[in-house]
Amino acid sequence: MNSLIKVENLRAVYLVREGTIKAADGISFDVQENSVTAIVGESASGKSTIIEAMTRTLPPNGRLLEGKVLYKGKDLLALKKEEFRRIKWKEIALVPQAAQQSLNPTMKIIDHFKDTIEAHRINWSHDQLIQKASEKLEMVRLNPDAVLYSYPMQLSGGMKQRVLIALALLLDPEVLILDEPTSALDVLTQAYIVQLLKELKKKLNITLIFVTHDIAIAAELADKVAVIYAGNIVEYNSVFRIFKNPLHPYTKGLLGSIMAINADMSKIKPIPGAPPSLLTPPSGCRFHPRCEHAMDICKKEKPPLITVEDGAQVACHLYSQGGRKDA
Amino acid sequence: MNYFINRVIYLLAVFVIAVSGIFVLVNNMPGDPAYGLAVSIAQQRNMQIEQALEIARSMMGIDPDESLLTRYGKFMSNLLKGNLGYSAFYNTSVNDIISKSLPWTIFVISLATLLSFVVGIFLGALAAQKRGTVIEWIISTVSSIIQAIPPFILAVLILFVFSVTLRLLPLGGAYPVDVEPSFSFEFIYKMFLHALGPMLATAIPQMASWTLAMRGNTSQIMEEDFIRFAEIRGLRDSVIARKYIRNNAVLPLVASLAIGVGYMLGGHTLVESIFNYPGIGFYFGKAIAVRDFGLLTGLFTLIVIGVIVATFIADFVYSLIDPRVKLK
Amino acid sequence: MTKESLMNFYLDYIQPLFKNRKSLIGLIILLIYILMATVGAAVIPLDMNSNFAERYQKPSLKHPFGTDYFGVDIFQQIVHGSRAVISLTLLASFLAVLIGTIVGVARGYLEGIAGKIIDVIIMVFLVIPSFPALLILSAIFMDKDLNVLQIALLVAIWLWAPLAKQISAQVLSIKTRDFIEASKILNMPLRYILFNDIVKLLIPYIFINFVMQIKGAMEFSVGLMFLGLAKFDPTHWGIMLNYALYQAGALYTTQGFHYLFFVILNIVLLIYGGILLSQGIEEIFNPRVRGNE
Numbered sequence: 048m049n050s051l052i053k054v055e056n057l058r059a060v061y062l063v064r065e066g067t068i069k070a071a072d073g074i075s076f077d078v079q080e081n082s083v084t085a086i087v088g089e090s091a092s093g094k095s096t097i098i099e100a101m102t103r104t105l106p107p108n109g110r111l112l113e114g115k116v117l118y119k120g121k122d123l124l125a126l127k128k129e130e131f132r133r134i135k136w137k138e139i140a141l142v143p144q145a146a147q148q149s150l151n152p153t154m155k156i157i158d159h160f161k162d163t164i165e166a167h168r169i170n171w172s173h174d175q176l177i178q179k180a181s182e183k184l185e186m187v188r189l190n191p192d193a194v195l196y197s198y199p200m201q202l203s204g205g206m207k208q209r210v211l212i213a214l215a216l217l218l219d220p221e222v223l224i225l226d227e228p229t230s231a232l233d234v235l236t237q238a239y240i241v242q243l244l245k246e247l248k249k250k251l252n253i254t255l256i257f258v259t260h261d262i263a264i265a266a267e268l269a270d271k272v273a274v275i276y277a278g279n280i281v282e283y284n285s286v287f288r289i290f291k292n293p294l295h296p297y298t299k300g301l302l303g304s305i306m307a308i309n310a311d312m313s314k315i316k317p318i319p320g321a322p323p324s325l326l327t328p329p330s331g332c333r334f335h336p337r338c339e340h341a342m343d344i345c346k347k348e349k350p351p352l353i354t355v356e357d358g359a360q361v362a363c364h365l366y367s368q369g370g371r372k373d374a
Numbered sequence: 375m376n377y378f379i380n381r382v383i384y385l386l387a388v389f390v391i392a393v394s395g396i397f398v399l400v401n402n403m404p405g406d407p408a409y410g411l412a413v414s415i416a417q418q419r420n421m422q423i424e425q426a427l428e429i430a431r432s433m434m435g436i437d438p439d440e441s442l443l444t445r446y447g448k449f450m451s452n453l454l455k456g457n458l459g460y461s462a463f464y465n466t467s468v469n470d471i472i473s474k475s476l477p478w479t480i481f482v483i484s485l486a487t488l489l490s491f492v493v494g495i496f497l498g499a500l501a502a503q504k505r506g507t508v509i510e511w512i513i514s515t516v517s518s519i520i521q522a523i524p525p526f527i528l529a530v531l532i533l534f535v536f537s538v539t540l541r542l543l544p545l546g547g548a549y550p551v552d553v554e555p556s557f558s559f560e561f562i563y564k565m566f567l568h569a570l571g572p573m574l575a576t577a578i579p580q581m582a583s584w585t586l587a588m589r590g591n592t593s594q595i596m597e598e599d600f601i602r603f604a605e606i607r608g609l610r611d612s613v614i615a616r617k618y619i620r621n622n623a624v625l626p627l628v629a630s631l632a633i634g635v636g637y638m639l640g641g642h643t644l645v646e647s648i649f650n651y652p653g654i655g656f657y658f659g660k661a662i663a664v665r666d667f668g669l670l671t672g673l674f675t676l677i678v679i680g681v682i683v684a685t686f687i688a689d690f691v692y693s694l695i696d697p698r699v700k701l702k
Numbered sequence: 703m704t705k706e707s708l709m710n711f712y713l714d715y716i717q718p719l720f721k722n723r724k725s726l727i728g729l730i731i732l733l734i735y736i737l738m739a740t741v742g743a744a745v746i747p748l749d750m751n752s753n754f755a756e757r758y759q760k761p762s763l764k765h766p767f768g769t770d771y772f773g774v775d776i777f778q779q780i781v782h783g784s785r786a787v788i789s790l791t792l793l794a795s796f797l798a799v800l801i802g803t804i805v806g807v808a809r810g811y812l813e814g815i816a817g818k819i820i821d822v823i824i825m826v827f828l829v830i831p832s833f834p835a836l837l838i839l840s841a842i843f844m845d846k847d848l849n850v851l852q853i854a855l856l857v858a859i860w861l862w863a864p865l866a867k868q869i870s871a872q873v874l875s876i877k878t879r880d881f882i883e884a885s886k887i888l889n890m891p892l893r894y895i896l897f898n899d900i901v902k903l904l905i906p907y908i909f910i911n912f913v914m915q916i917k918g919a920m921e922f923s924v925g926l927m928f929l930g931l932a933k934f935d936p937t938h939w940g941i942m943l944n945y946a947l948y949q950a951g952a953l954y955t956t957q958g959f960h961y962l963f964f965v966i967l968n969i970v971l972l973i974y975g976g977i978l979l980s981q982g983i984e985e986i987f988n989p990r991v992r993g994n995e
Contacts, residue, residue, distance in 0.1 A: 104606055135608040143606065148599035151618050153625070153697055162617070166609040198697045214607070388825045395826070396835070399842060518981065522974035524921040526928065527966055530947060534962065640831035644925060658834060662841045662931070670838055681829050 050077035051254050052101075052222065057114030059100040068325045070096040072278040072333075074114070075352060076360075078222075083248055083255040085265035085286070087301075088275030089322055094258045095144070097275070098226050100124075102141045103131060118222075137167055139222040140215035145231060146208040150199035156210060157195045163217055183213040186250075187243055205236035209243070216247075223247075225257040229264055241267055262301065266290060274298050277323050277333035280352055283360040294361040296338045332364065340365055381689065385682050393675050397449055400667050401442060449671075458672035463664045468672030471657055476676075479646070479653030482569050483638055486577035490638075491631065494581045498588020499620055502596065513585065520582035525641035529575035529648040536571065568651070575645045576638050584627065584634070591623040598622075625696050632688030636681045715905075718986045725982025728913075731975030739788040742781045748937070750774055760960060767964040770945065776961060780968055783937035787972070790854055790923050790938070795915035797858035802865030803908055809866065810873020824866050832860035836922055840931040853932050857922045865911045869904060876903060906987040913983060916976030924969055939965050 057074040060067040070093040078084050088094040099105045101116050103124065116123040118139070123131065143149055150159060160180040164171055171179065181191035187209040199207060208228070215223055228244065229237040241264055248255060248268070259265055265272050265286065272289045274282040274297065282295040293299045300318035320337035323329050329336050335345040344364050352362040416426035452459065458468040501513040523531075595601065596619060604614045639655075646655035654673060661669040719725045752772040761768045767776035809820040839856055848856075926932050927940025934941065946961045 102606070104602065132608050132610075135606065137608070141606050143599065143603060145599060149603035151600045151604070151622070153621055154617070155697075162604070162609055162613065163607050166607060166613065200698055211603070384822070384825070387822055388829055391822065392826045392830050396830075396838065400838065518977055519970075519974060522917065522970050522977050523966075524924060524969070524973070526925055527943075527969065530943075530962070531966065534959070636829070636831055640833040643831075643834050643837070644929070658837075659929075662837050662929070665841060665844075670841070674834060674838060677831055677834060678829065681831060685829065 049080060051080040051118065052078040052256075053115075053117040054078075054097075054101065055115040055117065057097065057100050057116070058112040059096055059105060059114070060110050060112060061096075061106070062108045062110060063326075066326050069328055070278050070325055071100055071114075072328075074100075074278075074280055076273055076280060076283055078254060078256060079271075081252060081254055082270045083268055084257075085269035085272045086256070086258045086275060087260070087262055087265050087272055088258075089260055091322065091325070092275045093278035093325065094260075094275045095226055096278070098141065098224055098256075098258055102135075102139065102224065104141065104143075133167065136163065136215075136220065137218045138220050139224065140218070140220040142208075142211045142215050142223070142225045142228065144227045146211050147204055147231070149211055150207060152199055155196055155198055156202075159210075159214060160195075160217060163214060167218065169218070179217065180213070183216045184210070186216065186247065187213045188239075189213065205232055205239065208232065208236075208240065212243070212247075216251075220253070222254045222256065225255070227259055228257055229259065229261060237264075244268055274301070277328055278325055279333060279349075279362060280360075281334065281362050283352070285358070288357075288359060294355065294359060294366065295334075295363050296340055296365075297334050300337075332362075378690075381686070385686060389678060389682050392678050393453070394446070394450075396674055397446060397671060398442070400671050401445060453675065458675055459668045461661070461666055461669035461672070463661070463666040463669065468669055471669065472654070472673070472676060475653050475657050478569075478651065479642070479655060482573050482576065482646075482651070482653065483635065483642065485569065485573045486580065486638060487631075487635060489573070490577040490581035490584055490634075491627075494584025495588050495620075495624060495627070497581075498585040498590075499592050499615075499623065501585065501589040502592030502623075503615070505593065510589075514589065517582040517585045520578060521586070523579065525575055525579050526644035526648060528578060529572070529645040532571050532575050533648060572642070572645050572649045572651045572653075575649070576642050579641070580634055580638055587627055587630070588623060591626060592619060595619050595623045625692075628695065629688065629692045632681075632685040635684045635688075639677060639680065715909075719979075719982065722982040722986055724978045724985065728975045728977070728979030728982055731971060732916075732979065735784055735788060735972050735975070738781050739784040743785045746778055746781045748778050748782045750779075761964075768960040770942075770961050776942075776964055779937045779942060780939065780964065783935065783939045783942060784968075786850075786935035786938040787920075787923070787940075789850055790857075790934075791916060791919045791972075793850060793854035794857040794861065794919035794923060795912055797854055798861035798915050798919065799865060799908060799912045800862075801858060802862035802911070803869060803904070805862065806866040806869025807873055807904075809870035810876075820870075824863050824870070827860070827863035828867065830860075833922065833925065836860050836926065837929070837931065840926055844931060847933055850934075853923070853926070853934065856932075857919055857926070860922065861915055861918050865908075865915075868907060868911070872904060872907065906983070910980050910983050910987070913976055913980040916980075917973050920969065920973050920976070939969050943969070 054077070055075050057071050058069075059071040060069050072093075074097050076084075086094045086097060096105075096109075099109065100111055100114065101123070103111075105111065111124065114124060118134075123134070123139075126134070150156070154162075157177070157180065160176060164176060177191075177195070180195060184191045184194055189206060189209050194202065194206065194210065202210065212223075212225075212228075225244075229240055232240065244255070244257075245268060247253065255268075257264075257268070269286045272282075272284060272286050273280050274289070274295065276297045282289065282293070282298045284294070289298060290302065293302055297318070304317045318337055323333060323336070329346075331347045332338070332341075332345040332350050335341040338345065342364060348364070350362045350364045352360050353366065354360050355366050416423050419426070449459075456469070458472065460466075461468055461471055464471060497513050497517075501510045504510045520528075601614060601618055604618050609618075642653075643655035643658050645651075646653045647659035650656065654676065657669065658673045658677075660666070661673060719729060752774065765775050765777060767780060770776055770779070805820065805824065809817055809824070812820065836857065836859075839859070843852075843856070924940035924943065927934060927938050928943050928947075930941070930944055942965045943962075946965055
């Protein structure tokens, strides 16, 4: 299988009064066609930054330092603004976090659809537009008659989130990127959305990338999982193997600290320490202050992301090409 | 519908209280309200002041032995009939004076509102877009400085610079004395020229205030998520600027349009006096100067009515255009 | 009032004023005028004797602002007039803020009919065009000699309403916030709830409003004087304006322009100082407003 998207050495920072936040520190990964990739990490781990950098939606104080995002042979980050605008949404659609505020409060939902097709010079007739929009709304299990002519304030949070997804699917993109699709939603709606995404994954020929802090969601939906810690990918593996056999100490700690309803409470071990400040990140491997396997080299050198076995990738000095270093 | 009935009752209550308050205040002060008229009658007809007082009182419908309450009753019943009182100084009904002067004031205020709103919105949006540039700095600073100039002082400056020194604008009046009032081009042209001074003096301070408000709104809206989402969807900058930013930013300003008109009316009083422009404000100023309390009360009532009506209309229009209110 | 709480107060509220450029300049301007009113008026003599030989002199070293129609030095008059202007304006602003805060908090705290009545009263004062109403009020009292406090009160009556509305809205919304509920649950006395919680949150509003009132109070008081509706210190700038325009015919000759100019300049400068300060304060408490950083 070929990779649809190849991210190479993405580095991005945020400029703040106190200095620069080194949020994305050399991110590289591949996304296969028609796969579902989850990018998992804690808050402020830099996972949203990756998405923002990839889609060129960094906030005003964000700066892309270097990196390439290869899509169908083109580096998205190097394209001219106008060229990129034409690819945006048509081929790669991003559904941002916090759907609550993403819709224009003084425009009806149908008008949002209209704006979208007009921006990409698509000449659908009014009826065609309604038909297509209804199709997408039904796909996300919304009732078009109720939703199309409403204003955003008349819809619930979950409904708005689904409208965003419908808008994202309108032009039948190849890639759908979702930033925290389930945060800020109640548990029931979360389950609903996850169900929905599963259906979409089955029905459509689409490549899905989503960012989440909720490992459970990743477990349900993803084919491959990239674990982010402090701006670096520490492990990138198939979802099955990550849960069965986590490689990186952080991943192990993360899985060990999850509460399951039927788990033994005594076995739950939170990771000692706190996530580091990205303003002044630790030297070498950014996880070393909290790692029980930390060695001298971990303080000095940042471990590169290497392929260990069967396509599993990990960034840790415990591993070398082809296997674990120590027993 | 319920909302509107509530609103009407509310505004009505406000109106009654406001006008009554002024009436009570004005009528409680020492001095005889008929005195002014009596003096002019006595002079005209060469009679004793006591006789003149009687005549004056009968003309104004005042009975000195009446209690304040009865006078109030008469005032309110007159009001309901549409009679706003009697002017002692001009010796005619207030309604008469209003019919002569109101059109001029409406003329100037309408132009001023239009100009200040449109230009203010434009400059404010521009300043927000070009945030951090010289243009924004100029617009913001000039607007702040203008806000520091009281409207009547601006009027004095305009009068002085343009009329006296540069002789570009006429010194006063609504229209030139040497041209026949008609629909001729010359007359209409001169009419606008005469209105330019008062209009600018009233419009410019308000314009500065709209500019700063619009800049504030626009800056806030530009940081909203739905703007970001529009960009993510690939919408063009011009479309976003128009439909997403501007429309949302202007809405709250439309709501304050009525308040703006209220402010303009307030400062306009003095402006008209300075320009000798024969509108409501001018006669108001005159009434203050000669203590014609009948005229004062009548004109004031009119102004309060005007502000309340403007508030009501603005509320109504706003509820039509903001979907968030429409659906409540 | 421990030394530490004083220090905190300084750091939280006072120091930011010096750091922000706008508020700093505004403060400096206001301070200059306050100095003018206090020290300057004492130091610089006022010679009001007419000296027709010197009338309408252009600005020079001897007469920094020139002389007026009567040959009296304008600079001296401005300096002395600043006393009247500052005292009247600051007093009126203070009164307006006082009344506005009391009514606003009272409204926020009273529910039901009492609250609605206050609402209507506030609305009345908002709807009535302030300046014409002020004129009427002054015309009524025209014959009496009013002192500073009375004139300030006359002006303040027409300035308090917008603040009262803002504050009542804030108090009403704060009332429902959790920590006030917590205070109630913990059974702390009503006064404690009222002052500590609510007032602390309102301080920025009140502060900003007080400074903004300077503009309104100046406009109204200068306007009043300009129309000759209140007998007051003849060096008050509004009265100087009146003289400049009407008595001395500055309008019809260009000779007297400097007279007009300097009076207007000082009026505008003082108001602008107030505006700058209030803009600076707004920037401090509402960071979104800041321009370029």
